[in-house]
Amino acid sequence: MDQEVFFQKFVTFATSVHEVTYELTKDIKPNDITPVQYSILEYIAVSQPVTLSQISDCKHISMPNTSRELKKLTEKNLCEKFDVAEDRRKQLIRLSEVGQAMMNEAFHRIGGRFLDRIKDASAEELEEIQRALDVLQSKVFYGDK
Amino acid sequence: MDQEVFFQKFVTFATSVHEVTYELTKDIKPNDITPVQYSILEYIAVSQPVTLSQISDCKHISMPNTSRELKKLTEKNLCEKFDVAEDRRKQLIRLSEVGQAMMNEAFHRIGGRFLDRIKDASAEELEEIQRALDVLQSKVFYGDK
């Protein structure tokens, strides 16, 4: 198949993924935190404990801005900072109990929407979907560094 | 397989897709337009001609804000508005020649990065990738309305 067509297919696919993740996650975020703050919390939830630098790198937010947003999140008691014994410049960040509960709730609702989305798939189809996820993850959407 | 694990796999996958599209498109946008403006241009490029309402719906930007951004893009000569004979409230929007050239260039560069990303895949693997894209597109990342 033509490279042009292949690329076209990829673009359509990526657009669909973005749209579906938008649908799955819309109206999930509590009103008292901003979109960027919510995305930081999602990242912490999945990768905790993390350092400020990791958040900055992974979310593509500058250190000063990451520091600022994290300070707000800490003031809202959604996450906590812990000193690292080996390197006292660093801080490890975790969700607080409240923050964890909030994100559990959020993921639970998103998970429900996701299951609803695939509810019509048979067991064989689910197998097929999983293999497809593995293929694309390893051959197209891999991270290189 | 467990639903929890399945969902977990989905989350990881969606995250990878977002990260890879970020990598493919970073530093592509010209400096004289904002991120939102660029994303609007991408949408117009792929779907033209489109109405203002379509842009508003698909990009999840309110009508007033869509109108404002589109006005700026028109002033920069990147797109053009045409009246619709059948319904004089509507306007169809297309890229201007300059805008089209800009987006062609952008897509060309992104396409190059994409091809580089899959350059090590064999012909059979490319077939496999394509089938995987089709499977996921139809069974997971479909749009419903």
Add this chain to the structure above:
DNA sequence: CCCATTAATTATCATTTGATAACTAAATGG
């Protein structure tokens, strides 16, 4: 023909986000 709806515009305001400079403190490596 009137009323409700749709499409788009303009103006305005608040908030969020991004960018930069200047700083402290700790580690690391010759």
Add this chain to the structure above:
DNA sequence: CCATTTAGTTATCAAATGATAATTAATGGG
């Protein structure tokens, strides 16, 4: 030890984005 690098903070500013209200004009259904 001293210089450099790393980790994070604070302050400040500008720009981008989001939200709302009020308006115009055209359409479409009873």
